[in-house]
Amino acid sequence: MSAGCRIFQNLVCFFGYLNLPIFEFNKKRLNIIKNELQKKENNDFILVTIRMPYCLLRVAVSPVDGCIYIADSWNNRIQIFDENGSYIRSIEKIGQTEFHYPYSLHIDKKGRIYVSDQSLVRIKVFDSQFNFVRVIGRYGREIGCYSGLCDISTDKDHNIYVCDSGNHRILKFTENGDFLLQWGSNGSAEGLFKCPACVTVHDEKVIVSDWGNHRVQIFSLDGKFLNIIGKQGTGSGEFKRPLGVAVDEKGNLAIVDEGNNRLQIFRSDFTYHSKISGLKCDFQRPWDVAITKQGGIVVSEYYGHRKYVYTKKK
Template structure:
């Protein structure tokens, strides 16, 4: 009997091992070799992470990395590919129907090799022993915060009921005031209209008299003109005759008649004195004070709302690093009701694998949201790179899938759209992916579909092309970002070739460095680049989840971070910008939906906060007065904070 039990146990172990080995390839992305995140299915039936497809897709047509089959990218982007619901159910809903796929790997908490499952909350590999403790800590923390929020909400509801009554009374009172003002204004208008009627009547009488006199003068003028014409023509006729005839007699008779008429007209014009009428209007200007009906006074009384939620008290609680990372936005939403507006949540590393909130005086202003998904002037479809023209004081945005460039003022007001086809029918670009403006106000543009780098002047006339597509050392495969230094040398991120290329101002190749790998100085799809003080360059090594720092000759100086969710750790870093005044480096941590700020020596990090959080931060710009503008490619919008 014991032999039978032992045999059954061995068979169960073999099935479990076989199941793990079978399931693991099904839920692993062939590109990043990690468990799927938003799995999408290509027409060839192969599956990939959405973020991985977005990185490798650079044209309207592309090839599957597995079977090399050709597929066409939809106009709305790779996000339009069909989502593989089978894989999603396997990852997220499998626990509700049957036991989860059992995989043999290292537990994220106890760091021991064991049979693990994937946590629904933080997507980390957790062993069975740590799974309950992992969830208990998450539940305890969230329930505590929910209870505090409930108590605070009850107080706020009572206060809001009182505020609603006050507002209703104010509206009723303001309605009575509107009626009073309208009555006074109508009364004043009636008086003005009466005065208007009197003045216009006097003017009308004057006009009638002048019209009558004008008619009389015109009649006399016509009679006199007729007599003058008769005199001239009669004189010519009489000089042409040699003796008296019947026509001469008629002229004499008509002359005698006209003499009588002329004498009568002469008496009317010269003897009788015709009065000349003149009209004037003596305007009596009425000052605004004379017709003022009064004034409106609006008083504002600020009454502070007392809150029992103090973020500083959160330091007493310790919670798992993965739970804290996924609940930080919830904690930020609680902070908006806190009376102490000088504290925000910041993650600091303690006790190795634990983290807790701490106060920070980071950016905490209410963000201004620009745009949403769409095709109108103020809407976006996958906004990517940003650039700022100091001379024109304009912000340029690459609206990639709408195939255009959009400009805004530094106040966030829409200015202009540059379409792919100019008004003269000339093609400027096709799917702009990255943009940069140098010190001479020249615009550098990476054309995603044509895989070319174009340089334009401010009239959007093409100046030159930088480099070309190819596999040679001075050519690039997939350019995705660029920057220029003080000497106007051009540095290009070649994600397809996993390296950095350097050109001079005229576009002549100077050098290249990098290559596919994980060592210092090597890259895996370098995404973005920016210049720093001291002739240094910062490069976001997207595939290796780190930032690398080089000098202008390509010598490696420093590597920052690795894959993770704590401070100084990254998940697919993208856009970079450098503040020359404070010597701080800003990094868009796309996979973790956050923006990190590094000190000049990279020894301290802190987060840039927005009250609504970030969704796919792609690029970042520093504006005046400490303002920051961020493009979010998944949310299809800009944020100014």
């Protein structure tokens, strides 16, 4: 792992147990599936590889209690761990609300959980106890509708931002689900998108991974274009299909560079800092990234069914 990851301070491993079994629900019976754990070291950090029996697509950390939420898409459920890595529960069906390939999730500062359901093309909102609250928006190509949900985020006023990959745009709603505005369309000019894949709101800025244009775009909260990070390529600060984006408390960005099988780190002014790649992690299509309350970096991948956790040596 690149020593440049020191930019994220006090890295700790929320899966610090190293031997905790992963739980798999099968016909309402609880079966324990053993983990395959690997450790690779350098002078400063330990990389722990946790091999999962299911496909991990998106991960999120609750700003309220630090719990880790995993979108276990192929098994149509959400898995939850506490901030220390202890398994809490799996959510498969809530009343009459059932998941059909949950793809992305987000937890706001009130503890509300937002889940994008790919098969139903629907955004569901739950309270902190997973009681169903409402559906945000609806499927379509008209103004205020979405087609192909990829990601969700919220700002400090609890407005909701939806990454609409099918219509190549970003939608903004109030916390009650009323449509406010949208921006973007299919294209490669500034402010346009080709299948945007992730939206993250931080410090009055909306950060969007522009997957098909191999770049990350920065906007104001009302959709005004501000900046671009990267371009297509394999060099430092360049991308091949960027996906997940996470921001630490100092504004530093961790961006998944899926096509180049690496994670790139950028400073708060959007300048390149470092990367995590190579034999020390051996990514197989990294997909999403999240940062724990303690500063740990969590990376999920598509092919390897693994979760990587970077933890500082004691």
